[in-house]
Amino acid sequence: MSLTRVTSFAVSLDGFGTGEGQALEAPFGHAGVRLVQSFFGTRLFAEMQGTGGGRRDLDDALMRAGWDGSIGAEIMGRGKFGPQTGPWDDESWRGWWGEEPPFGTPVFVLTHHPRPPLVTGDGTVFTFLDASPAEALGVAREAAGGRDVRIGGGVGTVRQFLAADLVDHMHIVVVPIILGRGERLWDGLEGIEERFTVESVSVPSGVTHMFFRRKE
Amino acid sequence: MSLTRVTSFAVSLDGFGTGEGQALEAPFGHAGVRLVQSFFGTRLFAEMQGTGGGRRDLDDALMRAGWDGSIGAEIMGRGKFGPQTGPWDDESWRGWWGEEPPFGTPVFVLTHHPRPPLVTGDGTVFTFLDASPAEALGVAREAAGGRDVRIGGGVGTVRQFLAADLVDHMHIVVVPIILGRGERLWDGLEGIEERFTVESVSVPSGVTHMFFRRKE
Numbered sequence: 001m002s003l004t005r006v007t008s009f010a011v012s013l014d015g016f017g018t019g020e021g022q023a024l025e026a027p028f029g030h031a032g033v034r035l036v037q038s039f040f041g042t043r044l045f046a047e048m049q050g051t052g053g054g055r056r057d058l059d060d061a062l063m064r065a066g067w068d069g070s071i072g073a074e075i076m077g078r079g080k081f082g083p084q085t086g087p088w089d090d091e092s093w094r095g096w097w098g099e100e101p102p103f104g105t106p107v108f109v110l111t112h113h114p115r116p117p118l119v120t121g122d123g124t125v126f127t128f129l130d131a132s133p134a135e136a137l138g139v140a141r142e143a144a145g146g147r148d149v150r151i152g153g154g155v156g157t158v159r160q161f162l163a164a165d166l167v168d169h170m171h172i173v174v175v176p177i178i179l180g181r182g183e184r185l186w187d188g189l190e191g192i193e194e195r196f197t198v199e200s201v202s203v204p205s206g207v208t209h210m211f212f213r214r215k216e
Numbered sequence: 217m218s219l220t221r222v223t224s225f226a227v228s229l230d231g232f233g234t235g236e237g238q239a240l241e242a243p244f245g246h247a248g249v250r251l252v253q254s255f256f257g258t259r260l261f262a263e264m265q266g267t268g269g270g271r272r273d274l275d276d277a278l279m280r281a282g283w284d285g286s287i288g289a290e291i292m293g294r295g296k297f298g299p300q301t302g303p304w305d306d307e308s309w310r311g312w313w314g315e316e317p318p319f320g321t322p323v324f325v326l327t328h329h330p331r332p333p334l335v336t337g338d339g340t341v342f343t344f345l346d347a348s349p350a351e352a353l354g355v356a357r358e359a360a361g362g363r364d365v366r367i368g369g370g371v372g373t374v375r376q377f378l379a380a381d382l383v384d385h386m387h388i389v390v391v392p393i394i395l396g397r398g399e400r401l402w403d404g405l406e407g408i409e410e411r412f413t414v415e416s417v418s419v420p421s422g423v424t425h426m427f428f429r430r431k432e
Binding site (some may be wrong): 013014015174176177178179180181184186187188189190191192193198199200201202206207208210 | 229230231390392393394395396397400402403404405406407408409414415416417418422423424426
């Protein structure tokens with residue numbers, strides 16, 4: 001059965017999924033790379049970058065579950081496509097992901113300002129949808145051809161899908177830093193753990209991986 | 217050397233150290249016993265209660281570090297003594313801890329409304345201090361006779377001592393629940409992880425133990 005999944009989503013110990021001051025040059029705001037440092041150290045990330053190196057460590061092993069071909073479509077909020085808000089002043093900007101995005105699947109960008117689909121150099125199609133989480137999930141699941149749908153972020157998008165009880169599996173990476181400011185993942189989600197079985201494992205890089213599986 | 221320690225202090229995944237609505241019958245507010253459930257399951261807790269049973273599990277082993285005789289004095293906020301605020305209307309109420317408190321050491325209660333010391337049936341002395349964290353620590357360290365001083369909570373008290381950079385060692389228990397409301401431990405503490413070496417371990421009960429040791 002096709003699952004709706006959040007994969008390797010990093011939050012600080014105080015619950016922030018991104019820092020304050022998101023901008024073109026600072027996708028995570030003042031958090032910088034601190035939330036994704038354990039990911040950046042992996043062989044998986046090096047492979048995605050086409051560089052050598054990277055560690056085959058526990059982070060690598062656990063994070064590969066989101067990049068093993070099991071995902072057939074990605075849903076993201078507009079903030080994960082680019083830092084602009086409101087009407088698109090400049091449709092020529094083609095997003096943060098370049099002409100060879102890492103997704104390898106159709107991507108659905110949630111926005112109240114739809115624009116024509118964007119096709120990158122490698123053929124990845126970004127479709128812009130003004131839709132509710134459930135509607136977007138219906139469209140993405142159709143496109144996923146039986147594979148899973150990733151809720152790719154950012155924070156507000158994951159929170160919306162959790163609030164709508166649409167997430168089947170969630171892999172959260174708790175990073176032992178206190179960000180202090182930014183966007184909180186857990187706000188408005190009191191008690192959601194009751195819908196999930198939770199397993200945790202701390203690894204030598206310092207982060208704790210938490211797996212939330214929807215209860216049967 | 218005598219250390220200033222926070223021992224087995226539980227927070228929810230969204231960073232709350234206590235729930236909303238603290239009251240005489242609800243020391244953790246709406247959190248109920250959910251934050252301390254892994255502690256309640258231990259042999260250590262059973263011994264403190266004078267009952268049988270309890271598990272000699274990883275939680276038990278890790279939490280014993282705070283109850284092994286290494287603590288020589290305890291500092292707590294007034295909210296850990298009792299739910300009253302403001303002037304003491306009724307000094308005959310002797311606190312949440314009964315006549316045989318578990319501390320086994322002198323206890324210093326921070327309050328802007330000092331009252332005479334209270335001596336429980338087992339001889340534990342509660343001293344009420346209107347003092348800054350550093351001043352209270354000086355008094356408590358004197359009383360501790362070379363042993364460590366525990367910052368026992370509640371949330372605001374731990375946060376004050378962290379903000380004043382007075383904590384040498386902190387054992388935090390992250391409980392995989394989303395409380396949603398209450399008092400947040402990490403507020404105002406952006407970047408404090410830089411002062412500490414952090415080690416984490418997740419255990420089968422579901423919680424993650426995090427040890428913050430002050431960097432040399």
